[in-house]
Amino acid sequence: MPPIVLLWRNLWRRPLRSILTVMSLAVAVFLICGLRSIITTIRAAADNCDPRRLAVMSASGLFVELPLHYQARIDKVPGVEITTKFQWFGGYYRSQKNFFAQFAIDPETMFAMYPECKVEPDAIQRMATDRTACIIGSSLAREFGWKVGDTIPLVGALHPHPEDKAWEFKVAGLYHSDRPNFDNRTLFFRWDYFEETLKQGGVPPAVGVYSIRVAPGADVAQVIADVEDVFKDSEQRIDCTTEAEFQRQFQSMFGNMPLFLTWIGAGVLIAILVASVNTMLMAMREQTPDIGILKALGFTDGSMFVLFLLQSTFLALLGGGLGVFGALATAPFISAGLEMFAPGYAVQPGTVVLGAVVALAIGPIAGILPAMRARSLTCIAAFRGE
Amino acid sequence: MLVPLSYNLRSLFVRKSATLLTVLGVGAVVAIVSGTLALQQGFHHMFTTGGRDDVAVFLRPGATNEGDSQFSRDRGLKLIKSVPEIEIGPNGPLAGMEAYLALLLAPKRGGVTNVPLRGVQPVTFEIRAKEVRISEGRNFTPGHDELVVGARLVDRIENCRIGDVLTLNKTPFKVVGILDHDGQFGGEIWGDLDRLLAAMGRYGPNRVIAQLKPGIELGSPDPAKALFSDEPVEPDEGTVAARLLKDTEVPAKVCTESQYLSSQTVMLSGMLVFIGGGLGFIMGLAAIFTAMNTMLASVAARTREIGILLSIGYRPFPIFLSFLFEALVLGLIGGLVGCVLTLPFNGVSAGAMNFQTFTEMAFAFRVGPMVLLVAIGFSIALGLIGGALPAWRAARLRPTAALRRE
């Protein structure tokens, strides 16, 4: 065993260098944890879906709508417990930069089907009595300062109001979800209001997505097959999948972006590995005479190897630990900033493990070259400064 | 008196391993930043090339993009007939209706994606004769269930080669040609307007495009401005745009194609610049730390030399400059390495979701002079910032102290 006291003392031999190295390691591990958290947050949406919920949409994609009368036909399929429908409203509040999702829904079936969307009983009551009522996510309410009773005017970019004005929705209440598959930044409003208003302008309403809950005991795969079978020869081909699969498909539309994030992570790793090797080589050059002395005193080659490996591991753990800590500490702020793209941003335990593994791995990898040199260095060469 | 530059260059060479590792570290960071920028540039380039000032885009008032917009056929036709600013060609007005849809297809990377699907009329090819060409196979025949596929899609999406069949809802369409366009159309699938509308069960086109008579000014406000303004952005009184918006028969929001395209890039472009900037800042810190470490070691190893330089009469400031120069060279070489790492990406196609229309855009990384300039500038900045403190330390040494220290 090498003298352990040297680990700590050598760290402070060049304090600035150690601090810089630890800081850059911290930055890199922080970034890697952050990038991974973005990816896991996006994935979590799919992983947290209720496996008994299904989505039905057009086989041609989200842009093609399904007829209203499909709902009755879905309801008849054995094993279907409830169905509810969603239509993308595609409006904006004052300016397009204030982007958030809005859906026309049937409150009763929607709330029954999504227990993770928690709404106060009063709000449900208000929603039932007022045709123009809407409920909004807690984050959305915070962002725009909306409260119960406020009226939200939305420009119907996709569904223009027949009277050529903004649609108005009255806030009946807030909802909050603590599950990553259901974000807190959406506005839901009543289907009948949507339908009647469109009809005034002579536009027939249609449905974006039907959602199904499979009855307890029924076979999910069988229900999917049966639903697809019902619409085999209908005017619009449909695609029935589990909600998780639907989410995954939606995420795959992000394109190559997750791949780019991975590449960036790899680039960060390389940069930081190189920096750590650099530091360890400098440390080893500086400590060359010490190696000579220690070996002359009777410390073995192996213990010198261990000494350098431990030094770099120590440095990497310090930096990595700081990085992971930073990722955890900043998570609430990043979460607020990313509400729009990756709602529910959180650092998963798996990410903490990843950060720890990166930190644990970088140390020995960066230290192995100097450690090998320290092992093979003879006292004489060390004193000659080779 | 200045310290000879060769003194520092030689030092970089003598300390090979440290120089090499620093250069690699800076290179990796520069590559990350310039890669992100190349993505943004590719995206920007795709949307802005081919954007024409003499082509007008008509949308339904209130619509923010062609996905939102909707006209019925009659209103579309009425619009084309009623606007005197539209150029007249040999076969009537140079104006056509377009449908903008999306088709759920399987990209080769797995999953699914919405590929833009555009239904056009023959007149579109008259208007775009100079920009759009069929590079392989032939164009679709009007009235037939045929498609041409954008060149950038061929290698990225399944079933996009000549002879393949794509099913639109229930109607099979045959791929008969490859459409080549530097701009956005190279990432789209085109077919006959009426056939696509029929197949997809849509009643009308999404937008109207028209070539304008020479010298026509529409006077449209910049639609990109409307993205960020809290107030509705209206065209000025007396302009063509204002007249069309107030039209009693077919009101329409009009702007030039260049304006339209730039408004479509703002969001993703801004996001990529933001991501690139953020990464650049965070990783730049790490790179500065690395460069600083190397330079500190370089100064420490040459404490005696510095002492000798000082004692034979060199002033501190030239010594400061000389070490700063060394750091600058270190950063610059790192920047060049970063550029070399980024260059192979030039032209590689990528796909990203356009958050404004929820369709996937196919575009290519573009490592142009702008990206390279930023990369080099960034690397020099990294070197200078990382080198300032060590150089200052070197210059601040007193000859006696420098010579005494072991």
Next chain:
Amino acid sequence: MAQPLIRLKDVTKTYTRGGETLTVLNRLALDMEEGGYFALMGPSGSGKTTLLNLIGGLDRADHGLVAVAGEDLTVLEGAALSAWRARTVGFVFQGFNLIPVLTALENVELPLKLTGLSGKARREHALHALELVGLSDRAKHRPGQLSGGQEQRVAIARAVVSDPKLILADEPTGDLDRASAEQVLTLLDKLNTQMKKTILMVTHDPHAAQHARTIVHLDKGQLGRIEHNQPAAARA
């Protein structure tokens, strides 16, 4: 008489540099008995340091026998050699003696970390050794805060702390002024006379060599004159 502590027979050491072979030690034969005080003298480049390194087990002879304290160093390797060194030899070098990040006390303690002693016992031994060289009050100082002579005395404390039979010193007074050199030499005398350590010291300084009882001259890798001497310390 019993086995000599150091037995050299036919010892040859060569270096090849750029195709040229340089014979640094040429068929050297020498015995040194336990308890002796030897000075090794000779012109620069004559192979003194090389010989000292061979005896200390830091380097290996190409040919011949190097037996120290009953071990044949030409066959001892790796960890066994390290352990032998820790047990048998204490080193005092000219420069590069102390580890700069450790205090005087910690430097002296280092060799004891290779023994089974408890932390407390180690500290006591180390303090005792520092006392021996007259530097107990400097226990907490770093080498950078000590003078050259004090550094050498700490190195001597470290060389004796593990109670080895043999002390090898390579120009221990080379960098020191007269007074500090005298302090170091007095200490070495004390180790030899009172603690019965065998000392082998390389030196250029004839005055320093006068402290030894046997002065061995080395020239171009070959043994020269061997002087027997009545050192001042013994005379007193």
